[in-house]
Amino acid sequence: MTQAPVNVTVTGAAGQIGYALLFRIASGQLLGQDTPVRLRLLEIPQAVKAAEGTALELEDCAFPLLSGIDIFDDAKKAFDGVNVGLLVGARPRSKGMERGDLLEANGGIFKPQGEAINAGAADDVKVLVVGNPANTNALIAQAHAPDVPKERFTAMTRLDHNRAAAQLAAKLGVGVADIRKLTIWGNHSATQYPDIFHAEVGGKNAAEAVGDQKWLEDEFIPRVAKRGAEIIEARGASSAASAANAAIDHVYDWVNGTAEGDWVSMGIPSDGSYGVPEGIISSFPVTTKNGKYEIVEGLEINEFSRGKIDASVQELTDERDTVKQLGLI
Numbered sequence: 001m002t003q004a005p006v007n008v009t010v011t012g013a014a015g016q017i018g019y020a021l022l023f024r025i026a027s028g029q030l031l032g033q034d035t036p037v038r039l040r041l042l043e044i045p046q047a048v049k050a051a052e053g054t055a056l057e058l059e060d061c062a063f064p065l066l067s068g069i070d071i072f073d074d075a076k077k078a079f080d081g082v083n084v085g086l087l088v089g090a091r092p093r094s095k096g097m098e099r100g101d102l103l104e105a106n107g108g109i110f111k112p113q114g115e116a117i118n119a120g121a122a123d124d125v126k127v128l129v130v131g132n133p134a135n136t137n138a139l140i141a142q143a144h145a146p147d148v149p150k151e152r153f154t155a156m157t158r159l160d161h162n163r164a165a166a167q168l169a170a171k172l173g174v175g176v177a178d179i180r181k182l183t184i185w186g187n188h189s190a191t192q193y194p195d196i197f198h199a200e201v202g203g204k205n206a207a208e209a210v211g212d213q214k215w216l217e218d219e220f221i222p223r224v225a226k227r228g229a230e231i232i233e234a235r236g237a238s239s240a241a242s243a244a245n246a247a248i249d250h251v252y253d254w255v256n257g258t259a260e261g262d263w264v265s266m267g268i269p270s271d272g273s274y275g276v277p278e279g280i281i282s283s284f285p286v287t288t289k290n291g292k293y294e295i296v297e298g299l300e301i302n303e304f305s306r307g308k309i310d311a312s313v314q315e316l317t318d319e320r321d322t323v324k325q326l327g328l329i
């Protein structure tokens with residue numbers, strides 16, 4: 001029954017998401033209870049000691065599925081043999097800081113990491129970029145890993161998806177488990193579009209069940225899209241445990257498949273579906289099976305949704321153009 005351990009590389013391992021994430025990976029929640037994992041942690045030199053401290057705690061948990069922990073300050077070593085790469089390390093947005101300001105600073109992180117993945121990753125590598133601006137950071141890493149199939153680079157919009165499910169469930173007075181087929185479109189930013197027009201609640205159309213366009217426009221969409229800022233305002237730090245939870249959900253579903261009759265949201269390289277320019281990393285509704293994802297095709301997009309999707313996609317093409325001008329892709 002025992003299979004070889006899966007190499008999971010986590011960057012930013014000493015950060016706040018890292019601390020919320022590593023114990024869950026080691027306990028089997030990322031890949032499943034039959035899959036041993038070997039953790040490969042990447043940090044900047046100043047934070048290696050803190051990562052070592054976390055490693056001591058991981059050891060003290062005596063997780064049966066954790067077959068080893070290695071800590072690096074060199075991306076080439078950290079990504080050698082990587083099967084699942086969680087690219088978390090980045091500079092988090094602080095109060096009042098625009099996400100656009102982060103593009104240049106983070107570009108310098110994701111280029112060498114893309115190169116390291118290209119040089120050393122296992123053939124089946126799957127990459128999830130969490131560090132913001134996640135979609136464009138994923139694009140940068142992908143651009144520097146020409147030997148890795150492009151579709152293996154994904155960005156996290158699952159936290160937005162989960163936030164939307166929670167808000168919709170609260171509005172309708174149902175449990176989150178009753179909500180199906182929500183979609184986050186576009187960028188993991190305030191322009192994202194959480195779409196309930198195809199969502200279902202207890203088998204009925206969610207937009208019809210809500211029946212309140214004003215709530216949708218004035219409360220639901222802005223609340224979900226600006227939830228990151230709301231959390232920063234409340235905690236004085238950005239979402240950590242909920243972000244780690246979403247990363248677990250993203251990879252778990254990618255590897256193990258989505259439930260019949262449902263889908264999830266992932267930031268993935270566009271194939272041109274739904275008028276989203278090919279190549280940019282944008283959030284779509286996807287189903288997953290046997291370790292592969294597929295865009296849910298054929299959804300009817302109403303005029304309201306079209307405008308919202310286009311606005312977020314425009315932001316993504318602008319970000320792409322900026323990093324192109326900066327020579328990062």
Ligand SMILES: NC(=O)C1=CN([C@@H]2O[C@H](COP(=O)(O)OP(=O)(O)OC[C@H]3O[C@@H](n4cnc5c(N)ncnc54)[C@H](O)[C@@H]3O)[C@@H](O)[C@H]2O)C=CC1
Binds near residue numbers: 013090160239
């Ligand atoms: N996509 C999403 O839904 C979400 C994304 N985020 C983003 O996740 C990122 C991480 O957030 P936190 O853990 O809260 O930040 P943090 O500041 O607590 O931790 C970041 C860690 O990354 C490390 N790091 C910096 N450069 C690195 C490099 N080149 N290689 C390896 N490690 C490096 C730092 O030393 C630090 O330990 C931020 O960019 C944040 O904005 C946060 C929440 C949700």
Ligand SMILES: O=C([O-])CC(=O)C(=O)O
Binds near residue numbers: 159228239
């Ligand atoms: O806004 C941030 O920096 C953190 C984030 O991405 C989120 O909570 O969605």
